[in-house]
Amino acid sequence: MLAIRNLGKTYPNGVHALNDVTLDIPRGMFGLLGPNGAGKSSLMRTLATLQEADSGTATLEGVDGKSIDVLRDKDAVRRQLGYLPQDFGVYPKVSAEDMLEHFAVLKGLTQRKQRREVVDGLLQQVNLWDVRKRKLGTYSGGMRQRFGVAQALLGSPRLVIVDEPTAGLDPEERNRFLNLLAEIGENVAVILSTHIVEDVTDLCPTMAILNKGRVLLTGKPSDAIAALENQVWRKQVTKAALPEYEARHTVLSTRLVAGRPVIHVFSSVDPGDGFEEVAPNLEDVYFQLLRVQAT
Numbered sequence: 001m002l003a004i005r006n007l008g009k010t011y012p013n014g015v016h017a018l019n020d021v022t023l024d025i026p027r028g029m030f031g032l033l034g035p036n037g038a039g040k041s042s043l044m045r046t047l048a049t050l051q052e053a054d055s056g057t058a059t060l061e062g063v064d065g066k067s068i069d070v071l072r073d074k075d076a077v078r079r080q081l082g083y084l085p086q087d088f089g090v091y092p093k094v095s096a097e098d099m100l101e102h103f104a105v106l107k108g109l110t111q112r113k114q115r116r117e118v119v120d121g122l123l124q125q126v127n128l129w130d131v132r133k134r135k136l137g138t139y140s141g142g143m144r145q146r147f148g149v150a151q152a153l154l155g156s157p158r159l160v161i162v163d164e165p166t167a168g169l170d171p172e173e174r175n176r177f178l179n180l181l182a183e184i185g186e187n188v189a190v191i192l193s194t195h196i197v198e199d200v201t202d203l204c205p206t207m208a209i210l211n212k213g214r215v216l217l218t219g220k221p222s223d224a225i226a227a228l229e230n231q232v233w234r235k236q237v238t239k240a241a242l243p244e245y246e247a248r249h250t251v252l253s254t255r256l257v258a259g260r261p262v263i264h265v266f267s268s269v270d271p272g273d274g275f276e277e278v279a280p281n282l283e284d285v286y287f288q289l290l291r292v293q294a295t
């Protein structure tokens with residue numbers, strides 16, 4: 001659906017935000033995972049035609065089978081694009097219904113009756129119908145994000161980009177939001193940019209891990225997890241002993257369980273010393289790749 005080839009971007013301050021980024025993004029949910037500063041927003045903004053790349057190409061499959069040059073044919077991309085930016089602001093004194101109606105006009109839905117049908121349908125789809133008359137300023141974070149999805153879906157886009165949408169949502173709102181994303185049409189490519197590993201594990205059949213502007217891995221989460229089979233080991237340790245373990249092993253993660261650190265380490269052989277083997281998860285994959293890149 002979307003082919004990104006050798007995309008590069010260096011900001012005037014010298015930061016290489018995108019470094020030879022090549023990705024194939026199919027229909028369905030695609031998770032773009034990376035820590036803060038990885039380059040996710042730079043990539044999302046480039047695909048959303050809001051900033052220029054220095055090099056590379058991006059090609060979107062059009063409805064009629066014709067391909068669209070994302071970096072050059074910006075108007076054509078915008079007609080196929082829904083975008084929920086990281087810092088999505090709303091007019092606090094306007095109701096969701098009026099705001100969405102306004103966005104619909106901007107999207108080119110000029111016929112009143114048709115526009116009403118679209119706006120009503122979207123408000124129902126994102127589960128905001130009952131609160132559509134309320135001012136956006138009174139909405140919770142989760143409601144605002146669902147409103148953001150409604151505006152992104154105006155005009156039946158084929159490419160939907162959501163940038164860090166679950167940051168700051170409580171677990172219930174996050175679930176609700178992710179379920180909503182998962183329900184978006186089958187013929188749409190949805191790119192979910194996030195630094196939360198579970199967002200990808202729970203939802204995305206394909207993914208990429210980005211750090212320091214580079215793609216460290218792309219493919220199915222299950223394949224990446226399978227590649228770490230028999231190489232992740234767990235042990236509960238004391239806080240005092242933690243630095244020693246970190247010096248002796250490749251510690252992937254440390255998590256407090258009942259107040260005591262439980263560490264996951266990466267090792268192709270049994271590290272002994274009371275470690276037990278565990279089934280790897282996507283978090284192990286993520287931290288292992290970040291560690292390898294750092295060394």
Ligand SMILES: Nc1ncnc2c1ncn2[C@@H]1O[C@H](COP(=O)(O)OP(=O)(O)OP(=O)(O)O)[C@@H](O)[C@H]1O
Pocket residue numbers: 011012013015016017034035036037038039040041042043164
């Ligand atoms: N307009 C800009 N000018 C200069 N540097 C920038 C600009 N925008 C981003 N950067 C830098 O580029 C790098 C990538 O930033 P980007 O916002 O794309 O990352 P991110 O993965 O989206 O992280 P975050 O979640 O923190 O936004 C960072 O080092 C950031 O400081």
